[in-house]
Amino acid sequence: MDIINTVIDSTILNHTFQIWMSVLFTLMMLSFLFRDNPLYKLGENTFLGISLGYGWVQLWNITVVPFLVRPIKDAYLDFQPYDLTFIFWLLMGCTMFFRFSRNKAWVANYYFAFVFAYAAGYEIPVLVQALFIQGSNMMKPLFEQPSFFEISKWFVIIFGTFTALMYFFFSKPHKGLLGKTAKIGILILMINFGASFGATVMGRIALFIGRAQVLATNYEASIVLVILISIFLFVYFKFFHKEAQLDDEMMH
Amino acid sequence: MEKFVLILKKLDRRWIFLLIFLACIIPFWIPTLFQQKFSTSKETQRVYDIINSLDEGDPVFLDWAFDPTLQAELLPMVEQTIKQCFDKKLRVFIYYPYLTGIGLGENLLVNIKKEEKYKNMESGVDYIHLGYLPIGIDMMIFSMYSDFKSTFGKEGRIFKGIKTFADIKYMMSYAGSAHPESYLLLQRRFGFRMGAGVTAVIGPDFVPYLQTGQLDGMLFGLKGAAEYENLRINQGADKIKNSRANAGMASLTLSHLVMFLFIGLGNFVYFYERKYKKSN
Numbered sequence: 001m002d003i004i005n006t007v008i009d010s011t012i013l014n015h016t017f018q019i020w021m022s023v024l025f026t027l028m029m030l031s032f033l034f035r036d037n038p039l040y041k042l043g044e045n046t047f048l049g050i051s052l053g054y055g056w057v058q059l060w061n062i063t064v065v066p067f068l069v070r071p072i073k074d075a076y077l078d079f080q081p082y083d084l085t086f087i088f089w090l091l092m093g094c095t096m097f098f099r100f101s102r103n104k105a106w107v108a109n110y111y112f113a114f115v116f117a118y119a120a121g122y123e124i125p126v127l128v129q130a131l132f133i134q135g136s137n138m139m140k141p142l143f144e145q146p147s148f149f150e151i152s153k154w155f156v157i158i159f160g161t162f163t164a165l166m167y168f169f170f171s172k173p174h175k176g177l178l179g180k181t182a183k184i185g186i187l188i189l190m191i192n193f194g195a196s197f198g199a200t201v202m203g204r205i206a207l208f209i210g211r212a213q214v215l216a217t218n219y220e221a222s223i224v225l226v227i228l229i230s231i232f233l234f235v236y237f238k239f240f241h242k243e244a245q246l247d248d249e250m251m252h
Numbered sequence: 253m254e255k256f257v258l259i260l261k262k263l264d265r266r267w268i269f270l271l272i273f274l275a276c277i278i279p280f281w282i283p284t285l286f287q288q289k290f291s292t293s294k295e296t297q298r299v300y301d302i303i304n305s306l307d308e309g310d311p312v313f314l315d316w317a318f319d320p321t322l323q324a325e326l327l328p329m330v331e332q333t334i335k336q337c338f339d340k341k342l343r344v345f346i347y348y349p350y351l352t353g354i355g356l357g358e359n360l361l362v363n364i365k366k367e368e369k370y371k372n373m374e375s376g377v378d379y380i381h382l383g384y385l386p387i388g389i390d391m392m393i394f395s396m397y398s399d400f401k402s403t404f405g406k407e408g409r410i411f412k413g414i415k416t417f418a419d420i421k422y423m424m425s426y427a428g429s430a431h432p433e434s435y436l437l438l439q440r441r442f443g444f445r446m447g448a449g450v451t452a453v454i455g456p457d458f459v460p461y462l463q464t465g466q467l468d469g470m471l472f473g474l475k476g477a478a479e480y481e482n483l484r485i486n487q488g489a490d491k492i493k494n495s496r497a498n499a500g501m502a503s504l505t506l507s508h509l510v511m512f513l514f515i516g517l518g519n520f521v522y523f524y525e526r527k528y529k530k531s532n
Binding site: 054055130196202211217 | 273405437440453455456464465499504
């Protein structure tokens with residue numbers, strides 16, 4: 001065991017190794033921007049495998065053991081009537097496996113009935129309440145703070161919502177007043193989509209900046225690995241890669 | 253002109269990727285060339301002011317609803333909030349609604365404690381990781397309002413004087429999804445005060461909650477994190493150790509300029525072609 005621990009300490013837990021791996025996997029994933037290749041696939045599958053493995057171990061240690069295994073063990077040693085609830089919910093949870101059978105799939109419906117009933121009973125009243133709070137609070141400024149900006153906001157909310165809804169009103173042809181209202185509606189929708197798109201782009205770039213920071217900080221590793229990956233890609237596409245029928249290049 | 257338009261039309265998309273890549277990475281190599289100043293939004297200022305107004309020993313609840321995929325935007329926000337809480341000697345409770353965030357949170361606290369100023373911060377006294385609970389936020393809130401400590405099954409001096417969630421003075425939820433809405437749904441019923449730190453993607457969805465007053469303040473994307481850092485730096489925090497988000501701001505600006513350029517060129521090609529076709 002000591003040998004294994006030493007190997008782990010000097011590889012996976014070694015700081016230099018971690019930095020090089022971080023840079024390598026970042027570059028492997030970015031290599032997809034050039035073209036789909038085995039390095040990208042390796043990086044993608046490694047990420048998925050590690051995420052799933054880590055998630056499972058954490059789930060087992062943090063959820064299953066303290067909330068199910070340990071209480072059932074305790075119940076075995078010192079049984080109390082309320083311990084039956086663990087057994088009951090364990091069995092209810094296990095009914096999910098009946099979904100694998102075509103004939104007995106209905107057994108799982110009882111569990112789903114609990115889940116849906118809880119969700120409907122809890123979510124609907126709370127959501128409606130929250131919607132009313134939001135609606136009423138949103139309109140307050142018109143009466144409380146009569147500034148130009150606050151009043152105009154009120155009008156944008158009311159007429160913006162109305163005109164956007166009119167765009168989706170297809171029972172009458174979009175002509176005359178309805179047509180003009182629908183045109184304003186599409187304008188409002190476009191402004192909204194534009195704002196969301198802008199924010200999304202900013203978010204995506206911000207995510208990349210995190211990776212760029214890693215590459216920039218560890219520039220020795222970045223330069224060495226960029227050269228090695230470039231050589232690999234050149235050799236792979238020159239000598240080993242066979243053109244598929246519908247390649248991304250052809251699509252482009 | 254036609255030749256130029258033709259070159260632009262046939263431009264390989266990978267040149268654009270390369271330019272964006274360079275725009276993001278160059279500011280990290282030559283930071284002095286890209287120094288910039290920006291104003292602080294009132295939403296960020298409000299979060300800072302609220303935490304600043306709390307008294308020594310007041311408990312603050314942080315909801316860590318993100319994993320490493322969103323750390324570029326959200327980690328600097330949490331880091332600054334925790335440091336501000338430590339400066340004010342507040343008690344910090346960190347809850348993880350997602351399993352994959354726990355390692356990130358523990359790692360951040362280890363790194364914060366490496367700084368001379370925070371080396372004496374003790375788990376269970378000044379802060380505590382409340383861990384993950386396999387229940388929904390709604391059930392957790394009900395449970396916290398029944399008995400805060402036993403909800404998480406943790407021990408420590410930090411719990412002294414806190415019976416229910418009503419004793420928590422302020423809470424912040426950090427997420428890259430609609431997660432903070434789970435708290436907002438029950439806010440009216442229990443009346444707790446909260447702010448949020450969100451990614452730029454999900455940020456616009458939370459603006460109405462600011463207008464209604466359901467959120468006291470909000471940190472919006474990388475810019476929000478950089479503003480928060482600047483607020484702390486202005487109050488005497490070390491600039492070198494608190495510039496994680498600021499370091500990315502120059503990259504963000506430069507990459508946006510590259511994008512503006514290409515959006516402009518794309519529109520130019522489109523309108524030029526339309527005009528050319530009409531005239532023929």
